[in-house]
Amino acid sequence: MSENLLDVSGLMMRFGGLLAVDNVSLQVKPRQIHSVIGPNGAGKTTVFNCISGFYKPTGGEIRYRGQPIQGMTGHRISLLGLVRTFQHVRLFANMTVIENLLVAQHRHLNTNYFAGLVKTPSYRRRQREAMDRAAHWLQQVDLLEFANREAGNLSYGQQRRLEIARCMVTEPGLLMLDEPAAGLNPKETSELDQLILRLRDEQDISVLLIEHDMGLVMGISDHITVINQGAPLADGTPDQVRQNPDVIKAYLGES
Amino acid sequence: MQRALFPALFAAGVTFLLTCLVIGVRLEQEGPNLTVVGADAETWSWIGFAVIVVFLFQLFQQPLSRLKQRLPSPDVTGLLPDHKLRARLRPWLIALVVVGLFVWPFMVSRGAVDLATLTLIYVMLGLGLNIVVGFAGLLDLGYVAFYAVGAYTYALLSEYYGLSFWVCLPIAGLLAATFGCILGFPVLRLRGDYLAIVTLGFGEIIRILLNNWTNVTGGPNGIGGIEKPSLFGLEFSRRASEGGQTFHEFFGISYNSSHKVIFLYLVAVLLVLLTIYVINRIQRMPIGRAWEALREDEIACRSLGLNPTVIKLSAFTMGASFAGFAGCFFAARQGFISPESFTFIESAIILAIVVLGGMGSQLGVILAAIAMTILPELAREFQEYRMLMFGGVMVLMMLWRPQGLLPMKRPHLELKTS
Amino acid sequence: MTETSLYVLQQLINGLTIGSTYALIAIGYTMVYGIIGMINFAHGEVYMIGTYTAFITIIGLLTMGVGSLPIVMLLALMTAIIISSTYGYAIERVAYRPLRGGPRLIPLITAIGMSIFLQNYIRLAQGSRDLAMPALVSGGIQFGDPAVFEVSISWMQLIIWVVTLISMTALALFISRSRLGRACRACAQDLKMTNLLGIDTNRIIALTFVIGAALAAVAGVLLGLYYGTINPYIGFMAGLKAFTAAVLGGIGSIPGAMLGGLILGVTEALTAAFFPSEYKDVVAFSLLVLILLFRPTGLLGKPEVEKV
Numbered sequence: 017m018s019e020n021l022l023d024v025s026g027l028m029m030r031f032g033g034l035l036a037v038d039n040v041s042l043q044v045k046p047r048q049i050h051s052v053i054g055p056n057g058a059g060k061t062t063v064f065n066c067i068s069g070f071y072k073p074t075g076g077e078i079r080y081r082g083q084p085i086q087g088m089t090g091h092r093i094s095l096l097g098l099v100r101t102f103q104h105v106r107l108f109a110n111m112t113v114i115e116n117l118l119v120a121q122h123r124h125l126n127t128n129y130f131a132g133l134v135k136t137p138s139y140r141r142r143q144r145e146a147m148d149r150a151a152h153w154l155q156q157v158d159l160l161e162f163a164n165r166e167a168g169n170l171s172y173g174q175q176r177r178l179e180i181a182r183c184m185v186t187e188p189g190l191l192m193l194d195e196p197a198a199g200l201n202p203k204e205t206s207e208l209d210q211l212i213l214r215l216r217d218e219q220d221i222s223v224l225l226i227e228h229d230m231g232l233v234m235g236i237s238d239h240i241t242v243i244n245q246g247a248p249l250a251d252g253t254p255d256q257v258r259q260n261p262d263v264i265k266a267y268l269g270e271s
Numbered sequence: 272m273q274r275a276l277f278p279a280l281f282a283a284g285v286t287f288l289l290t291c292l293v294i295g296v297r298l299e300q301e302g303p304n305l306t307v308v309g310a311d312a313e314t315w316s317w318i319g320f321a322v323i324v325v326f327l328f329q330l331f332q333q334p335l336s337r338l339k340q341r342l343p344s345p346d347v348t349g350l351l352p353d354h355k356l357r358a359r360l361r362p363w364l365i366a367l368v369v370v371g372l373f374v375w376p377f378m379v380s381r382g383a384v385d386l387a388t389l390t391l392i393y394v395m396l397g398l399g400l401n402i403v404v405g406f407a408g409l410l411d412l413g414y415v416a417f418y419a420v421g422a423y424t425y426a427l428l429s430e431y432y433g434l435s436f437w438v439c440l441p442i443a444g445l446l447a448a449t450f451g452c453i454l455g456f457p458v459l460r461l462r463g464d465y466l467a468i469v470t471l472g473f474g475e476i477i478r479i480l481l482n483n484w485t486n487v488t489g490g491p492n493g494i495g496g497i498e499k500p501s502l503f504g505l506e507f508s509r510r511a512s513e514g515g516q517t518f519h520e521f522f523g524i525s526y527n528s529s530h531k532v533i534f535l536y537l538v539a540v541l542l543v544l545l546t547i548y549v550i551n552r553i554q555r556m557p558i559g560r561a562w563e564a565l566r567e568d569e570i571a572c573r574s575l576g577l578n579p580t581v582i583k584l585s586a587f588t589m590g591a592s593f594a595g596f597a598g599c600f601f602a603a604r605q606g607f608i609s610p611e612s613f614t615f616i617e618s619a620i621i622l623a624i625v626v627l628g629g630m631g632s633q634l635g636v637i638l639a640a641i642a643m644t645i646l647p648e649l650a651r652e653f654q655e656y657r658m659l660m661f662g663g664v665m666v667l668m669m670l671w672r673p674q675g676l677l678p679m680k681r682p683h684l685e686l687k688t689s
Numbered sequence: 690m691t692e693t694s695l696y697v698l699q700q701l702i703n704g705l706t707i708g709s710t711y712a713l714i715a716i717g718y719t720m721v722y723g724i725i726g727m728i729n730f731a732h733g734e735v736y737m738i739g740t741y742t743a744f745i746t747i748i749g750l751l752t753m754g755v756g757s758l759p760i761v762m763l764l765a766l767m768t769a770i771i772i773s774s775t776y777g778y779a780i781e782r783v784a785y786r787p788l789r790g791g792p793r794l795i796p797l798i799t800a801i802g803m804s805i806f807l808q809n810y811i812r813l814a815q816g817s818r819d820l821a822m823p824a825l826v827s828g829g830i831q832f833g834d835p836a837v838f839e840v841s842i843s844w845m846q847l848i849i850w851v852v853t854l855i856s857m858t859a860l861a862l863f864i865s866r867s868r869l870g871r872a873c874r875a876c877a878q879d880l881k882m883t884n885l886l887g888i889d890t891n892r893i894i895a896l897t898f899v900i901g902a903a904l905a906a907v908a909g910v911l912l913g914l915y916y917g918t919i920n921p922y923i924g925f926m927a928g929l930k931a932f933t934a935a936v937l938g939g940i941g942s943i944p945g946a947m948l949g950g951l952i953l954g955v956t957e958a959l960t961a962a963f964f965p966s967e968y969k970d971v972v973a974f975s976l977l978v979l980i981l982l983f984r985p986t987g988l989l990g991k992p993e994v995e996k997v
Contacts (some may be wrong), residue, residue: 068574094576102574108567111560114684119564120575122557132556133549151686163686186575288775292742292768294814296749305822307748410794412801457982463793464728465981468932472974475929479974483967615925619805626798659809665802666784669795 021046021081021190021222022067022098028075029062036062038246039076044190044222044239049212051225051233054243055266060226061103063243064194067224068100069093080190095123097189101179101196103226109168113159113178116167117150120182153181157211173204180211190222191215197229205229209236234258242266279329286325290318372540381529384536386648388604391539392597393640397624398546398633399593404622405630405679406559407586408566409459410467412618413474416454417447417591419481419613421598426494426608427487436500436603440596447595448588455587459580474618481610493609499531500538500603507531535604542600546593550633553589555682562586563631616658623661626668629675638677695838700962701955706846706915708954709853713908714931715938715946716860717777717901723877723941724897725789730800731780733928734807735902739773739909740919741815744822758825762910766852769906776807777902781895804925812921821918849911856907857947860900864943869896877941926970930957933977939990948988 022044029037037059044050052060066073069090078086085093094100108116124146131139154160157177162170167178176196183191193212197205212223213236227233233240233254240257242250250260257263295318297308328335376384396418403411421443428434428442458469481488488494499507505518507530518534519526553559561582565572569579602608624643628635647657668675714736721729746768750761784803788796829843864870875883876893884890912927913919934953938945953973960972980987 070570070573089578090570090573091576091578094574099576100574102571106568106571106574108564108571110567110681111563112681112684114686115560115563115681118557119560119572119577122561122575122577129553129556129558132558133552135552147684147686154686160686164681164683166681182575285775285779288772289779292745292772293738293811296745298741298744298748298815298820300818300820303821303823305744305748305820307745307752408794410797458978461981461985464797465985467794467797468728468936469978469981471929472977476971476974476978479967479971483965616805619801622798622801626802655813656809658805659813662802662804662806662809666799666806669799669802670784670787673791673795 019046020044020079021048022224023079023082024063024067024076026076027063027066027073027078029059029066029071030074036246037066037073040241040243040246040248041076042241042248042251044224046222047216047220048238049216049223049225049236050239050241051227051237052241052243053227053230053233054249057245058243059246060243061194062246064100064192064224064226067093068098068192094186097187098192099183099186099188099190100192101176101183101194103194103198105172105175105179107167107175107179107182110166112164113154113167113170114147114150114163116178116182117153117185118146120185121146121149123186149185153184156184156214157181173200173207176200176204176208177211180215184215184219188221190224192224194226195228196225197227197232205232208232212236275330275332279326282329283322283326286322287318290321294318369544372544373537376533376536381532384529384532386645388532388536388539390641390644391536391543392601392604393621393624393644394543394637395539395546395593395597395600396621397628397636397640398543398550399590399597400621401625401628401631401633401636402550402553402562402593403586403590404625405632405636406554406562406566407583408463409583409586410463411470411587411590412467412615412622413470413472413477414590414594414621415613415615415618416470416474416477417451417594418598418601418617419477419610420447420450420591421595422602422608422612423481423488423494423598424595425599425602426497429498430494430496436498436599440599443599444592444595447598448592451588451591452584455584455591456580459583459587471615471618474613474615478610478613481613489609491609491611493607493611495607497602497606497608499606500535502534507534539600539604542596546596547633547637554633558582558585619665620661623665626665627676629678631679632675632677635675635677635679639675692838695833695840696962697959698833699838699840700958702840702842702846704955704958705951706849706954707912707958708934708951709849710908710912710915710950711927711931711934711954712947712950713853713856713904713911714927715934715950716943717898717905718932718935719938719940719943719946720873720877720897720901722935723943724873724880724894725785726793727785727796728800728932729780729785729898729901730797730928731784731803731807732901732905733924733926733931734804734811735773735776735780735924736905736909736927736931737919737921737924738776738807738811739769739902739906740913740923741811742772742906743769743910743913744820744919747825748822762825762914766907766910769910770903773902773906773909774899777898777905778895780807781898786891786894804928808921808924815921817921819918819920822913824917825914845915849915852907852911856904860904860943863900869893873897929977930973933973933980936977936985936987937980939987942987942989945987945989 020043024043025041027037027040028035040063042050042052052063054060062071065071066086067078069085069088069092073086076086077084080096080098083096085096108119111119124142151160154163157180159174159178159181162174167175170178180193180196197208200208209232212225215221216223225233225237237254240252240254241248242257242260242263244266249266250257250263252260295310295315297310299306299308376387396414400411400414403409403414424443424446425436425439428439454473458466461469482491484490501507502518505516505521507518518530561572561577564577565579565582572579572582620643624639625636627643628637628639643661647653653660714732717732717735718729721727743765746765747761750764755761780803784799785796788799824845826845826848829841829846831839831841833840864873872883872888872893873896875888876890880890930953931950934949935946936949937953938947938949953976956976957969957973961969
């Protein structure tokens, strides 16, 4: 039971009369890249929104490291170590790249007003640590030279990478990426590939990935869950999924 | 050109309809009788002028906008000294301004110092509201309520319990902050525009309550005879109150009423400098960055583990406390307060200052506060048009430069690269 | 009937009168909000300008010797509608249209600026004093026991009810039956989609402002005649009350605005019956705050789903 990092079982999400997610289950094991795929409108992002606390699921159970988290608010779930990106990049566009990373470290830095007003030594030390962590991750995603640029002025691919770096400075246990390759060119996609693999291998985290780019998904995933029209269709390793006739019919067969 | 003729005629017609009845004819009350009087020829010629200008502008709009595109836009950033030099000059410039602020009142007239004090109150209010509107992006239309709380705190504590200004100042700030917290807690989860209206409602409720709670607040008559601040117990009146001592007696100089004015001014300067320092620090603290992040994208904030309610509440509370300080000082300076001073219009003026200065930009807000209070005083004719001007400025700024005259600059942070 | 119940009945009648004018103004807020999602803060000033034009027309006609009351009132109504609609159109064209699609708070600040501007524009042009006009329509019907409490419905109140009813019916017919009305409803559903389907949405939005302003002008004429006094500041309070009514009924919903106006009017009148009348404004604002906090969709509004 507790060997799973994330354990979703029987997840249901109903909007009025529409059942957007119907009995979806998935298990993410530690140090794995787990992908959720499915045709457009299959309910992938809704699953994401339920797990990350932006929607309150109408049924089912979500456990993170054994602790039930369904129905918690988004920021509390994030504090537990589940951090996500968005389908449409959501950066603090008018703030600089470093500032984006500093905001993300809010919980490490949250000091009382007095310490900040008089700049106590411990406050200074923590600020320095935050800056170092930011610098480290900027180097990882190759954005160091843009540190003082406003985030909104970066290219799309850079914004994607910054969003991932912003998640990583929070030191998550599970990184959830919502279509990270959308809108990237092939070169940027393969760089993203390498980055995600590196995160799993070097940072000891799991990645939950929603993706359309089949090349990316098949190449790097350890495990794949297929959803169609809100309901689970298949579940297994990339090879198993690739050979599943239902999947071929519903998803791969189309393209 | 011919294609532009119809829209131009239409625009001219609209302009005429907008002006003809409302400006061209005037209602006059004579006793119980109401009569209409046509405006004089000058007014009508102005109306005609406006109609013609609108007509011509619409007619030649395309050539004009093409002309405008061809004009090079002046680049002022090139005229400023570069980044490093500016950083080196900055402390000197600040020191010069601060020294100037303290020396200046001794060289000018009493009226000028008094006006400067008033301006400083608006600077404080502008800076305080800037936290809420500029940093956190929460439109607070009832800011004046906290100003009122501060003012009434001092007035009432001084009247009923005889507490001094210096004791009441922190109490006023704290009480206003508490009010901000209590009012803010339920409303801050509302969406932006609803929040604006609810705060407006709260502001009006507080004013109406002050107006009607006659046996405590004096109702519309207000509270008068509020004690002025003292300098370590030295009073600035002609004669000392019981057991007190006056400033001029203590130093053995003759009584001069401008001492009091200058002293009030200096207190205001100190308060403003303190405000600037505190806000400057907070802006660079995690909480200050969180305010701005929240303004940029609340959903992203939540996904990163920032609790939006707590962060909004802290901005609201912090802004309210500065209004409380300003209110306390306002009561001490005026010596008299009534609900009249705390209407929605006052909130709107403070908002106009923030908007004009550039939301989030401290220097901009300070300059805007100075411009907005001093301009109407410089020329009497301006006084009449003051509010018209404020309204117009808010509209034009949003249309032309929503970021304000002096938009906020992002801080430059050096990273150590390993 | 006892004295209290007759008294309450009288307050109900007064409340319904004021409430129906709130409803007329509220429709302007609700339609604009329904289509472009902004609070047109300057709407109250459009109402105020309506009362001023009505006063000017009425006094002007009376001085010219036009004595027939229906003609005077009809002409006043028409002038007020024309001038106010022009204002509604011009405000949208000059101050709001260039800002379309920007961040939400920017148009709201513009609207507040516009409101202050218009208020002071009228103050400078017409003076800031209260202007009072002798009642044009007097008398009414009385019933109840004169010894206990006499309930009266004035002719003016009846006129207000009838005119409100006619305006509301006309609006409902326009929205449900006409081609433009259908376009309006389409815009309220999905502005972008409607635009893609080849409808000039800018035109529909302008039309919304014009309709809202016209109804506000009707309310302005009616209330101006009912109270008999005006000043440049009446728009602020009336606007806030009408906005409260719109929110109460569910912003974006036209029947909601009608319902909200009536409920607010009656609530205020009943409050004024039992408490000092100054507190009726507090009641209105408290109502506004409470609805926004506990039921932001109002009585008839639809809930919004947050888009992530």
